[in-house]
Amino acid sequence: MEFEKENSAGYLVNHMARLFAKELQQRIAPHGIVxxxxxxxxxxxxxxxxxxxxxxxxxxxxxxxxxxxxxxxxxxxxxxxxxxxxxxxxxxxxxxxxxTALREYAYASAQRVNAEALSVLDASEQAHFMEYMSRIISGMRAS
Amino acid sequence: MEFEKENSAGYLVNHMARLFAKELQQRIAPHGIVxxxxxxxxxxxxxxxxxxxxxxxxxxxxxxxxxxxxxxxxxxxxxxxxxxxxxxxxxxxxxxxxxTALREYAYASAQRVNAEALSVLDASEQAHFMEYMSRIISGMRAS
DNA sequence: TAATATTGCACAGCATGCTATGCAAGTGGT
DNA sequence: ACCACTTGCATAGCATGCTGTGCAATATTA
CATH class of the missing domain: 1.10.10.10 (Winged helix-like DNA-binding domain superfamily/Winged helix DNA-binding domain)
Structure with a gap:
């Protein structure tokens, strides 16, 4: 039996998280935060x-x-x-x-990364995606 | 302006990834892999x-x-x-x-973690969730 | 009050990921 | 054949996360 990593939720979640982190890092690191x-x-x-x-x-x-x-x-x-x-x-x-001085810049950076990453989804899909993640996190924390 | 981390895709993605990793780690670490x-x-x-x-x-x-x-x-x-x-x-x-000997056990462990994590979603939601992740990853890799 | 438990934090040690850098082994152009 | 470039891999140094452990300060209980 095969195991396709492209069909593994865990694999995709991990990959996605590293891409998000890398993207945010590139924007904020020049300002002295990570x-x-x-x-x-x-x-x-x-x-x-x-x-x-x-x-x-x-x-x-x-x-x-x-x-x-x-x-x-x-x-x-x-x-x-x-x-x-x-x-x-x-x-x-x-x-x-x-x-304190970095606050607005950091907010804006994070929001831009989020917006760009989710730009491949339409508004309804984005809302569902966020909701699915919340439910998955709640479920996993409970266990 | 506020920034709610619960509404930040990046925050949720990161959190979810750590929960997945922790779950899988607990199952496979006793068998000598991480x-x-x-x-x-x-x-x-x-x-x-x-x-x-x-x-x-x-x-x-x-x-x-x-x-x-x-x-x-x-x-x-x-x-x-x-x-x-x-x-x-x-x-x-x-x-x-x-x-080599660990193969089937590892497959089964990963699949169980995936299944349990996604069990809060119905079949259609699971399919959408996976598709959204694939699209987001493709989009972010391209940029 | 004295013994015990809990709380708040620190530190060691490790895995996983990154960037930056170096280097030896092959490849190609002249 | 020579020089330059590319390729395959290793290493250093760091950040982020974990578990395990220890410890001093408080709280609780006998």
Whole structure:
């Protein structure tokens, strides 16, 4: 029995994800941020001064992955970390001016990548595609 | 203006890809193979003794990534590499018995992951989803 | 209050992917 | 035959993700 990778959902999903990441990377890397930092920045642009734990609840990566990415962001001057005065275990994560300034540009870049990638689908197909992904993710997270 | 990651195709694609990889990893890792080796094994199960270049044409990763993964596969006793007698630059890549024996199990694992992940969609939706992904990948590769 | 459990975070080690670079082996043109 | 180009592969260095583990600070329970 054969196994055609072109008919394997997992294979296509993986390939598609790498293409998305590569595309976004090319647009934002020249501005000093990289794709893994994106979800974190999205949260911090909405509200910073939060704990690592609070970020973790909103971002679907493991705690160790988040800690590593935050290290690189601190190294690159995107965030600062302070101790929470009422809980010495916890930290508060703050955006630097540099990171704050990148917000609109980053939003626009992501939206352009999304729009271009989905441009091969019409509006109704795009909506279905997004809905299918949401359902698949919910189903897989539950299991 | 806000940017909702739940409405970002790139974010969902990335998340979905990690869930797929994690799921497949859990099933195949106990048998001594890992997800990155999967596409390579798929090709070699069809035909081995081929060159790295010939694998590269069929698998959508960079040449350096392939070379690294092949190194790990050789280390783990999944493949052997011999020199091509008529071209000293090229190599021939052969599966070991260990790798050959894993074939049906690996096929079944991948198919089960795919089926379970897509089980939240009905047959028609699944077909559309796969088609959308193919079109998106084609479009992004072209650009 | 003392012992125990939980929480918040860090670090080590690894796989997978990328870009950039180098190099030896073949190919082609002169 | 020689020089330049191309081809096939390897390596370095990095980012992103994972699991496993450890630890100090808080919370809970006996």
């Amino acid at each position: 794709v893994g930092q994106f979800p974190i920045l999205l949260e911090l642009w909405q509200k910073d001064g939060v704990s690592q734990k609070s970020l973790l609840d909103k971002i679907d990566v493991e705690q160790a992955t988040l800690a590593n990415t935050l290290n690189r962001m601190e190294r690159d001057g995107l965030i600062r970390r302070t101790r929470n005065p009422t809980d010495a275990r916890a930290q508060q994560i703050w955006l630097t001016n540099k990171a | 997800v990155g080796q999967f596409p390579i094994l798929l090709e070699l199960w069809q035909k081995d003794g081929v060159s790295q270049k010939s694998l590269l044409d069929k698998i959508d990763v960079e040449q350096a990534t392939l070379a690294n993964t092949l190194n790990r596969m050789e280390r783990d006793g999944l493949i052997r590499r011999t020199r091509n007698p008529t071209d000293a630059r090229a190599q021939q890549i052969w599966l070991t018995n260990k790798a």
